[in-house]
Structure formats: structure tokens, C-alpha cells
Amino acid sequence: MPKLSVVIITFNEERNIARCLSSVKDVADDIVVVDSFSTDNTKSICESYGARVIEHAFEGHISQKNFAIWQAKYPHQLSLDADEALTDELKKEILKVKENWITDGYRMNRLANYCGKWIRHSGWYPDPKLRLYDSRKGNWGGLDPHDKFEMFPGSKVEFLKGDILHYTYYTIEEHVAQSNKFSSIAAKALIEKGKPVYFIQIITNPVAKFIRNYILRLGFLDGFYGFIICQGAAHETFLKYVKALQFKKSGSKK
Secondary structure, eight states: OOOOEEEEEESSOTTTHHHHHHHHTTTOSEEEEEESOOSSSHHHHHHHTTOEEEEOOOOOHHHHHHHHHTTSSSSEEEEEETTEEEOHHHHHHHHHHHHSOOSSEEEEEEEEEETTEEEOSTTOSSOOEEEEEEGGGEEEEEETTEEEEEEOTTOOEEEEEEEEEEEEESSHHHHHHHHHHHHHHHHHHHHHTTOOOOTHHHHHHHHHHHIIIIIITOGGGGHHHHHHHHHHHHHHHHHHHHHHHHHHHHTOOO
């Protein structure tokens, strides 16, 4: 039976990290936390749960998670963010996998909690994520800040029952602040990757995002917070392309 490393990256996550660590204690043979020099109690909380804490300067979500892969004791790994936790059903599924690991990677759905409400539409659910994997068969890719684990060609992936619980924002103000931060990161990534950026995208992409999430993906069924989430996603898309155009014209990514 393969041993399993749980890999987490953190920065000032004292509000969330205990819940995350508590949820993985029954499936983990090793817990490694790569911390970006937190100034709160994150490090001491992690150590109280028996996690190994390695401090490493943050150079982007993808870079940090790829660094974290190599800090784990075992190649079979479960990757979680500090604001995530496992449901009991998913824990049972992971324990079954450990007894009979038959493929290269496993996906599972992620269910988000927004301001105390579980969001089951709005483009936020089922939100499948590949988080249980043999690290020798892939690495982290995507476009910052939206990282994803990508299996190498020829790898096999299966699906697990149960959810990752994602505790996103406790207030709308936090969501607004994070959208501004993430749009800057995404805009910089667009320019660095040489992606085409046009003025028309400022108009069309936010509108398309809202229609997709609020109407096609039934965001209206999530009520008041569904509208806020869908509008916020559209606005973040708007900011991303506005900032990317500004970076492109000025030649700066600051």
C-alpha cells in the first residue's frame, strides 16, 4: 500500500489551516506545508498537527506548488489549499485508493462555501479538480493564479466520490479585494505568456462570463450570493483585460 503525502501551500492562513489539517489526519502518512513566511500563527498551528513546515519565498501559485511537490516524502500525493477540507465521503474514497492504487491520478468535485452559503451552481460546482496523483506522472501548470495539476500524456485518471470543501470568502469585501489582486496576477500572466489582448475583450469577455455563469450554469438558483458571484467573476474578467492592455501599452508588469 503506497504511503501518501499531503501537500499544502500557505501564507497567513491561521483562520483556515487547522480545519484543513484536521480533515487529512486520517489519510496522511506525511504532511508538508510550504509557507511563504507567514506573519500570523500559521506555522505554529501546522507544527501542532505534526506537519513539516518549509519556508519558501512565493514566486507564483504554479511555481510554489511545483516546489512543494519535491518537499514531500512520498510520490503519491494529495494537494489541498489551506482553505479546503475533505468530506467524510471523500476521505473514505482516498483510503480505498491507498489500499489499491490502480491509476495515475484522481479527480474529485469541489464544493464552495461563500459567506456561509454552499454554492451549487454559478460555475462553481461541480468544479472537478485533479488533486490526488502520482507526482512522477505530472506537474502543476495552468495560468497564474488559476493553477491545475496536469498529467503527462498517456496517464490514466479516474474520478472519486465526495467533495473537497472550499471555504472561499467570509465577506463580500474579501471577494472584491481578492478579485482585484487576482486580476492583476492574471493580466501579468497573459502578457508573459504572449497571449493576444484586444480592446474588444474588455466588452465581450465579461458579458460572456456573466451569461455563462448566471444563466447557462444556473447561477440564479444560488439566490443573492449567486448574483454577486457571477457579477464578480465578470468584473474580474473586465479588470484582467483592462490591466493587461495597460501593461501591454506601458511595457510594464508592475
